[in-house]
Amino acid sequence: MWATWQALYLPKGPHFNGLLPDFSITKGMAFHVLGIESSCDETSAAVVRLEGESMQFLAESTARQEEVHERFGGVVPELASRKHLESLLPVVQAALSKAHLEYSQLSAIAVTNRPGLIGSLMVGVNAAKTLGYLLKIPVIPINHLEAHLAAVLLEGAKIQFPCLGLIISGGHTSLYEIESGWTQFRAIGHTRDDAAGEAFDKGARLLGLPYPGGPAVSRFAETGNPKAFDFPRALLAKSENDFSFSGLKTALSYFLKDHPNPNLPDVCASFQEAIVDALVTKTVQAVLKTGRNDLIVAGGVAANQRLREKLQKVLPKHVKLHIPSPQFCTDNGAMIAALGCVRWQQNAGVIGDALFQIPVAPSTEAKLSRGKQHG
Ligand code: KG4
Ligand code: ZN
Numbered sequence: 397m398w399a400t401w402q403a404l405y406l407p408k409g410p411h412f413n414g415l416l417p418d419f420s421i422t423k424g425m426a427f428h429v430l431g432i433e434s435s436c437d438e439t440s441a442a443v444v445r446l447e448g449e450s451m452q453f454l455a456e457s458t459a460r461q462e463e464v465h466e467r468f469g470g471v472v473p474e475l476a477s478r479k480h481l482e483s484l485l486p487v488v489q490a491a492l493s494k495a496h497l498e499y500s501q502l503s504a505i506a507v508t509n510r511p512g513l514i515g516s517l518m519v520g521v522n523a524a525k526t527l528g529y530l531l532k533i534p535v536i537p538i539n540h541l542e543a544h545l546a547a548v549l550l551e552g553a554k555i556q557f558p559c560l561g562l563i564i565s566g567g568h569t570s571l572y573e574i575e576s577g578w579t580q581f582r583a584i585g586h587t588r589d590d591a592a593g594e595a596f597d598k599g600a601r602l603l604g605l606p607y608p609g610g611p612a613v614s615r616f617a618e619t620g621n622p623k624a625f626d627f628p629r630a631l632l633a634k635s636e637n638d639f640s641f642s643g644l645k646t647a648l649s650y651f652l653k654d655h656p657n658p659n660l661p662d663v664c665a666s667f668q669e670a671i672v673d674a675l676v677t678k679t680v681q682a683v684l685k686t687g688r689n690d691l692i693v694a695g696g697v698a699a700n701q702r703l704r705e706k707l708q709k710v711l712p713k714h715v716k717l718h719i720p721s722p723q724f725c726t727d728n729g730a731m732i733a734a735l736g737c738v739r740w741q742q743n744a745g746v747i748g749d750a751l752f753q754i755p756v757a758p759s760t761e762a763k764l765s766r767g768k769q770h771g
Contacts, residue, residue: 427503428454428495429740430527431733432488434520435512435540436566437461437471439483441491442729443502444550446737453550455494456730459483462607469601477515484523491729499531504745506736509537509756511567517756525751534745536736537754540727541568544694546578546738547720547731553692555718560688562679565695565727566593566608569639569675571682574692578738585637585682592671592697595641599648599667603660613664614700620665622702625651625658627670629677637682644670672703676710683715692718699725 426447433440442456461479465471492499507524509517521537528535545561557576563569569587574580590598593610600609605616628647630640648667652658675697683691693707699722711717724730739745746754 427737427740428497428501429536429733429736430488430491430502430505431538431729431731431736432484432505432507432520432524433540433543433727433729433732434480434484434516434523435508435510436516436727437465437476437479438727439480439487439520440727440729440732441484441488442733443491443495443497444730444733444737446740451549451552451734451737453730453734454497455491456728457487457490457494458728459487466607469607470597471513473513473515476513477519480516480519484519487729488523488527499527502531502533504534504536504736504740505531506536506538506732506739508540508543508732509754510539512540514756521754521756525754528747528751532747534740534747535751535754536739536745538732538735538739540732541570542578542581543731543735544725545572545574545692546735547694547724547728548692548718549734549738550724550730551721553718555692556690556716558688559690559692560679560683560686561692561694562675562698563695564592564675564693564697566597567591568695569593569641569697571637571679573686573688577742578735579742584686585639585678587639587641588632589640589642590645592639592641592675593695595644595671596668596697598645602645602648602652603663608696610697610700613668614702616661616664617668617702618661618665620659620661620663622665622669624662625666627651627666629670629674631674631677634681637678637685639674639678641671641674644674668700668702671697672700672706675703676706679707680710680712683711689714690716690718694720694725694731696726 429444431442440458443454445452464475505524505528507520509521524535544563561572561574569591571585572581597609600612605612630643698719
């Protein structure tokens with residue numbers, strides 16, 4: 397197989413430096429990209445098939461770690477890494493079997509290499525490097541945040557660039573302007589304190605609900621009255637695209653001191669409504685200010701049904717909203733494979749000795765946040 401690969405793609409001569417050489421994707425040729433995600437508390441692998449411009453999600457396998465972290469009310473990094481180590485190869489194997497593929501049929505491996513918990517990232521990156529080395533196929537380092545946004549490609553989204561992207565996850569709440577090619581992400585707004593997912597998680601903890609808080613709060617909220625209690629919405633000045641959620645958590649803790657036995661569905665519905673309103677208001681303001689026609693909303697909190705409904709209702713009619721299906725909002729290997737397919741088309745993989753120089757650098761997140769060049 398290496399000989400065929402080499403004959404197809406490697407330039408002749410002694411100067412091959414380990415970077416993936418130029419090649420053009422022949423129409424009708426199919427590629428299978430394995431995506432590996434292990435940046436936080438999900439170990440996930442998925443296979444996406446790329447044929448020409450068309451992407452097809454084939455299969456995914458994910459091992460969750462809720463039961464490990466639940467009693468701590470958040471993710472414990474050391475425990476997360478150990479669990480990834482146990483789960484990684486089994487989830488890769490399971491994703492391949494579900495896709496009815498052998499290792500030898502993979503064309504490339506995409507792996508999250510930033511941002512995330514360093515120990516957890518290293519488990520995924522080292523597994524990908526080892527597999528890439530053994531199979532003699534390229535490894536494509538992927539930015540987890542960019543992949544959240546690219547998850548919309550799994551369901552055939554047709555996007556008009558430049559577009560706006562809102563990432564709402566456990567660690568991030570950020571707005572970006574995205575250029576075509578998925579390589580330039582200009583940050584235009586961030587949370588100034590807690591992320592939206594963090595607000596759900598901290599709120600749930602105060603309410604005695606399990607981690608992760610988002611799904612638990614939204615489940616109770618289904619039967620509650622969102623107008624029962626008036627929690628604060630931190631809507632910074634219209635000129636600002638930033639968010640703020642830490643005041644909401646404080647407001648909930650004071651509220652619970654005054655109301656030790658509140659109606660749980662009503663509190664959950666009202667608390668969720670405050671987060672959703674702040675996200676929707678600031679995002680719609682940003683859409684109007686930038687005049688963009690397409691908006692991508694991604695990350696774990698994008699799975700929230702109330703947010704999905706409200707955004708759709710409030711956005712101007714000409715704005716096209718792209719949100720991945722809930723299964724592709726929370727961390728998953730499929731989004732990594734999806735952006736891997738884009739990078740594969742851009743020849744962004746590495747092979748040979750260069751495999752062993754893939755940086756596992758969470759600090760690049762800081763550069764991304766400031767809208768600088770990253771990679
Ligand atoms: O994107 P994600 O899976 O992991 C990170 O990259 O952080 O996001 C996890 C976050 C958690 O804070 C979780 O509480 C939140 O997403 N979340 C939700 C829902 N599902 C997950 N928040 C609100 N509603 C949901 N249905
Ligand atoms: Zn994530």
